[in-house]
Amino acid sequence: MTIPTRHLDDLISAYVDGQLAPPERADADAHLASCPACRAELGATEQAKAWIADLPPADVPFGFYERMRRDGAGPTSRQPKWVVRLGAVSLAATASMWFGIVGFGSLDAGRPGGLPPLSSLLNLHAAPQAAAASVEAAPTAARRKAASLGLPMELEGGYHLTDVVDHGSTELGLYRAGRNQISIGVTPGVLLIESLPPDTWMRWIDGHPVLVVPWHGSFVLMAQRGDTLVTMQGPELLPPEMTEEVDPRTPGHSLADRVEAAGRGLLQTFGLG
Amino acid sequence: VTDPPAGDGRPIEDADRIPTWEEIARDHGRFLYTVAYRLTGNHDDTQDLVQEVLLRVRRGLTTFTPGSLEGWLSRITTNAFLDEVRKRRRRPLELVPDLPDTLVGVDSDVEAARSAARLPEEIQTALLDLSPDFRAAVVLCDVVGLDYAEIAETLDIPAGTVRSRIHRGRAQLRKALA
Numbered sequence: 001m002t003i004p005t006r007h008l009d010d011l012i013s014a015y016v017d018g019q020l021a022p023p024e025r026a027d028a029d030a031h032l033a034s035c036p037a038c039r040a041e042l043g044a045t046e047q048a049k050a051w052i053a054d055l056p057p058a059d060v061p062f063g064f065y066e067r068m069r070r071d072g073a074g075p076t077s078r079q080p081k082w083v084v085r086l087g088a089v090s091l092a093a094t095a096s097m098w099f100g101i102v103g104f105g106s107l108d109a110g111r112p113g114g115l116p117p118l119s120s121l122l123n124l125h126a127a128p129q130a131a132a133a134s135v136e137a138a139p140t141a142a143r144r145k146a147a148s149l150g151l152p153m154e155l156e157g158g159y160h161l162t163d164v165v166d167h168g169s170t171e172l173g174l175y176r177a178g179r180n181q182i183s184i185g186v187t188p189g190v191l192l193i194e195s196l197p198p199d200t201w202m203r204w205i206d207g208h209p210v211l212v213v214p215w216h217g218s219f220v221l222m223a224q225r226g227d228t229l230v231t232m233q234g235p236e237l238l239p240p241e242m243t244e245e246v247d248p249r250t251p252g253h254s255l256a257d258r259v260e261a262a263g264r265g266l267l268q269t270f271g272l273g
Numbered sequence: 274v275t276d277p278p279a280g281d282g283r284p285i286e287d288a289d290r291i292p293t294w295e296e297i298a299r300d301h302g303r304f305l306y307t308v309a310y311r312l313t314g315n316h317d318d319t320q321d322l323v324q325e326v327l328l329r330v331r332r333g334l335t336t337f338t339p340g341s342l343e344g345w346l347s348r349i350t351t352n353a354f355l356d357e358v359r360k361r362r363r364r365p366l367e368l369v370p371d372l373p374d375t376l377v378g379v380d381s382d383v384e385a386a387r388s389a390a391r392l393p394e395e396i397q398t399a400l401l402d403l404s405p406d407f408r409a410a411v412v413l414c415d416v417v418g419l420d421y422a423e424i425a426e427t428l429d430i431p432a433g434t435v436r437s438r439i440h441r442g443r444a445q446l447r448k449a450l451a
Contacts, residue, residue: 009440010436010437010439010440010441011436012440013436013439013440013443014421014436014440017414017420017421017439019420019421019436044447045440045443045447047447048443048444048446048447048450049414049415049443051391051396051399051446051450052311052396052400052411052412052415052416052446053415053416055311055393055396055397055416056393057303057304057306057307058303058306058307058310058311058319060302060303060306061316061320201328202327202330
């Protein structure tokens with residue numbers, strides 16, 4: 001057997017990591033059999049690897065998620081960009097889009113997670129639902145249905161339930177206060193990352209992740225509750241003053257503030273966060 | 274409520290399926306924090322780094338490919354870390370020549386060192402003494418468990434350079450922890 005005379009040097013780490021091709025490994029084995037220095041080096045390298053690999057997971061400090069929530073989903077320098085984009089959308093243009101997180105037909109049974117591509121759901125968002133929504137208080141049947149879904153009869157801000165609409169796999173609770181409408185959807189299934197639009201962002205609210213999906217100038221908030229996806233769209237995300245060039249630095253008026261308020265309401269509605 | 278078809282809406286134990294965003298937060302939050310902590314060595318920088326990672330995650334949600342979630346998170350984390358290091362220095366990452374390393378001298382205490390236990394804090398301190406690019410290679414290899422080809426792709430360096438950095442990083446760890 002020919003024994004390679006050259007020391008293994010950094011091949012030893014590749015050897016330890018199982019990254020040598022079979023012929024290289026055979027050569028290395030042959031060398032190690034005859035070279036005490038490289039054998040010692042091998043042992044020391046294995047030890048160095050084990051020191052790092054065997055380190056326990058880091059302790060996540062208490063309050064970590066809370067701090068993330070407080071600090072927001074990203075550097076504040078990025079927020080004005082959203083506000084500018086939001087400000088460019090007129091209230092009239094978005095009003096018709098506030099009416100409904102609409103169902104998207106049957107679930108695709110072959111798809112892991114239980115939800116079809118989210119674009120289907122979001123496309124149906126734009127379907128005008130305003131005319132169908134009653135301004136009267138919801139009929140008894142709708143109130144019973146809401147109760148069975150865990151939907152509240154009233155929301156903060158003077159909103160009351162006007163109807164619960166069955167859109168196939170999504171049940172949609174509609175709430176009104178004056179001319180403003182909020183919709184809350186309940187859809188069985190688990191949200192998949194791949195289904196989200198690329199400009200989706202995540203915000204931690206009370207230690208719970210809430211997805212914010214920009215859609216036609218407005219936003220849809222989403223939270224996963226077990227096997228159910230809960231979604232929300234409404235004027236909390238776009239206050240009436242928006243058309244009056246409200247300075248987004250006014251306390252409570254930044255997009256982050258409004259998203260947080262709306263997201264907290266959604267989470268609390270469903271016992272999350 | 275329309276009943277979903279059987280099997281839908283329930284977690285599916287399948288390594289190849291694409292995880293949900295909630296699973297990332299719930300199942301991989303600590304892993305993400307750990308990788309960030311190994312790189313930065315302190316909790317303040319770790320939290321900043323994790324936040325930056327989440328920003329990038331939400332921008333890159335659609336680039337995820339099934340089966341490598343922690344690898345994907347680790348790549349984002351490592352690159353965010355190295356970007357921050359570069360930014361702080363306001364100059365290119367330190368130029369450590371990636372020449373073939375020579376054999377580290379074998380001293381008589383090697384056997385003793387092998388059996389000596391080291392506290393996690395000592396190991397973390399030694400890890401922080403490595404240059405950021407050596408540290409990134411070692412963390413991706415030994416904390417995350419990526420192979421050399423994946424590390425090369427993550428750090429955008431040749432596989433031979435990966436091998437050299439990992440080996441030299443380990444040599445420095447041995448020296449520090451001897």
